[in-house]
Amino acid sequence: MARLLTSGDIRTLSRGLGITPTKKWGQNFVVDANTVRRIAAAAKLAEDDVVMEVGPGLGSLTLALIEIARKVIAVEIDPKLALALPTTVAHRAPEEHQRLVVVETDAARIDPAQLPEPPTALVANLPYNVAVPVVLHALEHFPTLRKGLVMVQAEVGDRLTAQPGSKIYGGPSVKMAWYAKAKRAGSVSANVFWPVPNVASALVAFERIQSPDANRVEVFGAVDAAFGQRRKMLRQSLKAWAGEDVDAVLERSGIEPTRRGESLDIAEFIALADAKEALGGTSRT
Structure with a gap:
């Protein structure tokens, strides 16, 4: 010993x-x-x-x-x-x-x-x-x-x-x-x-845990944007990440644009990334 x-x-x-x-x-x-x-x-x-x-x-x-x-x-x-x-x-x-x-x-x-x-x-x-x-x-x-x-x-x-x-x-x-x-x-x-x-x-x-079936780079991009301006609603804080598609991304993911990043769990951030990918064709990495 x-x-x-x-x-x-x-x-x-x-x-x-x-x-x-x-x-x-x-x-x-x-x-x-x-x-x-x-x-x-x-x-x-x-x-x-x-x-x-x-x-x-x-x-x-x-x-x-x-x-x-x-x-x-x-x-x-x-x-x-x-x-x-x-x-x-x-x-x-x-x-x-x-x-x-x-x-x-x-x-x-x-x-x-x-x-x-x-x-x-x-x-x-x-x-x-x-x-x-x-x-x-x-x-x-x-x-x-x-x-x-x-x-x-x-x-x-x-x-x-x-x-x-x-x-x-x-x-x-x-x-x-x-x-x-x-x-x-x-x-x-x-x-x-x-x-x-x-x-x-x-x-x-x-x-x-088992890795989620999602684009990690996009998920983390959404996370960084949401908490980079955590006091703002998602329709504002996610603009730097989703650009002009922010409203469409939020609608497709089923997440209210008036919510803030601190209320979202990992599954909802994945939903945002999936929605952006579906709308904009971002590649998976």
Whole structure:
């Protein structure tokens, strides 16, 4: 069994590597082993899972994940941390360290060809400033991802799991619903991080659903337009997306033009995209 990192271990490793957590990459390291165990358990991993862990940092969560999964592919943007992680894992988990692969790159732009094999799960303590782009990028580009558990800023977690009609329901909520069913899976105290963030954190779990039979680019275009001017009625906010056909698109989709984007669920955004495609002949991508 791996020896998880304590608060003292993390500070010692940081000093030895000359590393100070930076705001640039949104680094807040988890220093509580019990929290790490809880996250790993909440991910509901199987022995055959290939986990993509984004932002492994010094390896707190990595050590817990390699005890469970067949392989952990750690995606790290910080060169110093990417270089040090294999040594840390080999030292603290000698029986499992061969399960780790480190890929030094930006997770918001990573390509499947950069990984040794397709991941089946995403588990990560995500930097607050890039959490939504990273999750949506992973779901779009890695269709083998069946499930995931991510730790994000609580406000971001609420947005990803919000339902139509909520004040925080928006583009991220709809786009997540395109790919997966997501739910809040718990809260995380700020005191388990170093440095301590000034915001609360939350766990979000998701399970992929079957891709809708629709043009994703058009659906997301409608979403972006609707929430780009969320206070306006759809007949106004969708003009940038549908142009002169906006009234015809709304009529064909059966959606009242006086509604606002925050009242539409994913099925209704798909109906808008289908209507536009039928009227204008846009190509499916």
